[in-house]
Amino acid sequence: MRxxxxxxxxxxxxxxxxxxxxxxxxxxxxGGAGIHADxxxxxxxxxxxxxxxxxxxxxxxxxxxxVHVPPADFLTAQLDAISEDxxxxxxxxxMLGDAAVINAVRSWLERxxxxxxxxxxxxxxxxxxxxxxxxxxxxxxxxxxxxDLLTPNLAELAMLLGxxxxxxxxxxxxxxxxxxxxxGSTVLVKGGHLEDVGxxxxxxxxCPDALVNTGGLLGAETVVVPGERIATRNSHGTxxxxxxxxxxxxxxxxxxxxxxxxxxxxxxxxLREAGRLDVGRGxxxxxxxxxxxxxxxxxxxxxxxEGDFAAVLDADAGVGLDAIYALDFIRxxxxxxxxxxEFAYYLGQDALYLNGYSRVLSRASAxxxxxxxxxxxxxxxxxxxxxxxxxHRNWLAGRxxxxxxxxxxxxxxxxxxxxxxxxxxxxxxxxxxxCFWLYAEVGATLHREFLGAGAPAGHPYADxxxxxxxxxxxxxxxxxxxxxxxxxxxxxxTERSAMALAFGQSCRYEVEFFDAPRxxx
Numbered sequence: 001m002r003x004x005x006x007x008x009x010x011x012x013x014x015x016x017x018x019x020x021x022x023x024x025x026x027x028x029x030x031g032g033a034g035i036h037a038d039x040x041x042x043x044x045x046x047x048x049x050x051x052x053x054x055x056x057x058x059x060x061x062x063x064x065x066x067v068h069v070p071p072a073d074f075l076t077a078q079l080d081a082i083s084e085d086x087x088x089x090x091x092x093x094x095m096l097g098d099a100a101v102i103n104a105v106r107s108w109l110e111r112x113x114x115x116x117x118x119x120x121x122x123x124x125x126x127x128x129x130x131x132x133x134x135x136x137x138x139x140x141x142x143x144x145x146x147x148d149l150l151t152p153n154l155a156e157l158a159m160l161l162g163x164x165x166x167x168x169x170x171x172x173x174x175x176x177x178x179x180x181x182x183x184g185s186t187v188l189v190k191g192g193h194l195e196d197v198g199x200x201x202x203x204x205x206x207c208p209d210a211l212v213n214t215g216g217l218l219g220a221e222t223v224v225v226p227g228e229r230i231a232t233r234n235s236h237g238t239x240x241x242x243x244x245x246x247x248x249x250x251x252x253x254x255x256x257x258x259x260x261x262x263x264x265x266x267x268x269x270x271l272r273e274a275g276r277l278d279v280g281r282g283x284x285x286x287x288x289x290x291x292x293x294x295x296x297x298x299x300x301x302x303x304x305x306e307g308d309f310a311a312v313l314d315a316d317a318g319v320g321l322d323a324i325y326a327l328d329f330i331r332x333x334x335x336x337x338x339x340x341x342e343f344a345y346y347l348g349q350d351a352l353y354l355n356g357y358s359r360v361l362s363r364a365s366a367x368x369x370x371x372x373x374x375x376x377x378x379x380x381x382x383x384x385x386x387x388x389x390x391x392h393r394n395w396l397a398g399r400x401x402x403x404x405x406x407x408x409x410x411x412x413x414x415x416x417x418x419x420x421x422x423x424x425x426x427x428x429x430x431x432x433x434x435c436f437w438l439y440a441e442v443g444a445t446l447h448r449e450f451l452g453a454g455a456p457a458g459h460p461y462a463d464x465x466x467x468x469x470x471x472x473x474x475x476x477x478x479x480x481x482x483x484x485x486x487x488x489x490x491x492x493x494t495e496r497s498a499m500a501l502a503f504g505q506s507c508r509y510e511v512e513f514f515d516a517p518r519x520x521x
Contacts, residue, residue: 019047019251020086022114023244024079024105025094025122026055026067032285033059033237038092040288041244044266046501047251049244050086052078054105055097061236061280072100079108090116092247093147094240099139106139109146116250119147119185120243123156144183149256151188151243152179169194169208173222176212186213186256188246192229192238209264211256223257223407226519227264234274234284241286242267252418258411265508269319309488309496310481313430313503320438320507329514330442334449336459342517343461349409349516356413358384360420360432367425373483377429380476408516412509419502426487430499433484434506440477 023038031037035051042049054075058065082088091114096102109117121140137159144150144160157175158165161182166172169191176189189210207229212222245263246256253259273290324330329346332338361381368374405413419431447465459465484503488496 019089019248020050021047021090021092021244021248021251022050022052022082022088023092023094024052024054024075024096025092025240026057026097027053028057028059028237030060030236030280030285032061032279033240034095037237037240037285037288038094038244041241042092042248044288045245045248045263046498047090047248050082050088052082054101055095057095060282061284062282067097069097069101072098072104075101076104076108079105079112083108083112088112088114089251090114090247091118092244093117093119093143094243095122096136096140096143099136102136102139102143106143106146109143116247117147118149118151118243118247118250119144120151120239121156121160122239123152123159144179144185147183147185149186149188149243149246149250150179150183151190151239151246153190153239154193157187157189166194173210173212176210177222180212180214184214186211188212188260190239190242192235209260211260225257225260225264228268230268230271232271232274233282234277234279234286235271236280236283236285238267238271238286241270241288253411253414255411255414257407258414261408261411261512262505262508265323265511309499310485312488312496312500313433313484316500316504316507317434317437317441320434320511321441323511324438324442324514325445327511327515327518329517330446333461333464334446336456336461338461340460345406345517345520346514347464349406349513352405353409353413353513354384357416357432357435358382360416360428363420364425364428364432367423367428369425376476376479376483380480383476406516406520408509408512412506412513415502415505415509422498424495424498426484426491426495426499427502429480429484429487431502431506433480433503434510436477436480438507438510440474444474 021042023035023042025038026034028034028036034057035053039049039051052075054069056068056070058067091109093105096105121144123137123140141160152160154172155165157172157179160179161175163175166175172189172191172194176187179185180187189212191208191210194207207227208224209227210222210224214221242263245266246259249259249262250256253262267286269290270286270288273287274284276290277285277287279285329338329342333343358381361377361384365374365377365381368377416431419428422428443465484499488499491499
């Protein structure tokens, strides 16, 4: 994978570099969209945000009142001032306003060539207000091929092709394929504005998104990532927020699918919790920092002294657990109705995952600051390869399963390996902890339901339920939490932030891992 940080200045020893992300977009004085949403989104994903302003708007949650576009020469001066002094790891481009501004950005991109470029071709606001002069559409077409990823909404996707807005998912995918072929860029087709239409025409499939690229000689390649449809009026700045999140995450993953699978659950949470902000009387903003404890609240623990760092992680663990319990896979596992092919896929992928996970735990042992912690992580790595693998081998004997990691398994293990290479013991154990914490919680809950139902004879997944409710595993989980908590309390504020970010990312992968059999089995 190409490094997104070729000349990153050294930060705190052992921590991954912080991506420096430049947003080129218009302002929103109400704080919900444009540059304001971009900077919040970049920060929410651990990046350092910078901004070059293309336009000034007078708007609020009810609509755009007026737009002022400063001279393009001044935008060029902003861009040059930043790039002559600061290495830019990723660029997100939003509202551009007119042809002169577009040409200025195009000229700068051709000179600077940033490693990651995400273009959100802002043409029409959620409120329906037009944000790009019609005379500038031709200039915008010339900018599209310079982007690695294009993220238009459905109306903008149609406008870029001179079509009518897609009425269904298949039509939207077709337009995405045509735009990818036309520009050579990867296109994100977003299903948020389609009513009750999902992937494969399933009316109950929620809110899918799809990554479409040209695919070379084989034609367009499409990866659909399903998602929940959140019923809310507060979606102001959703497109800006997602595109900035993807630009930031991409600097770490180097893979658009992995980036989308990380950013999308965060955005769903931001939509789900948007009402808590209580901003405006119209289409309110999303809650970019929903995943963080509110500073100063009675329940927010301190990061230092006697504070419990594990409690800081509890919010992400709770969100992950709620999402896991809502999955059809878990409900079917509890009552025994889960199709065998889905469980076989899950166990086969779990066996592949545990092989990589054991290596990560061995790395934690090597970095551990005490002999007790070294022994704990080493024994846990051994447990992965012995007890867990035995269960997998016994159940999978004679069954045909995939011999290679699926997309979620690969993305999760890649994330853990990246944490192990960062050199920080705290970040590594925080990234590894959800596999203990969430599995133990889910296993104990399912085991209680299993026993509450009278431990029915012939339950096809009884061995799995008993294994993960084992008290030995529960105590190992408590110990893993204690060691991670101690690492967090020892660490600096910067390291604790990196630990919380790594933990939250792993929680999201845990949810995706449990849902993968439904998509791939």
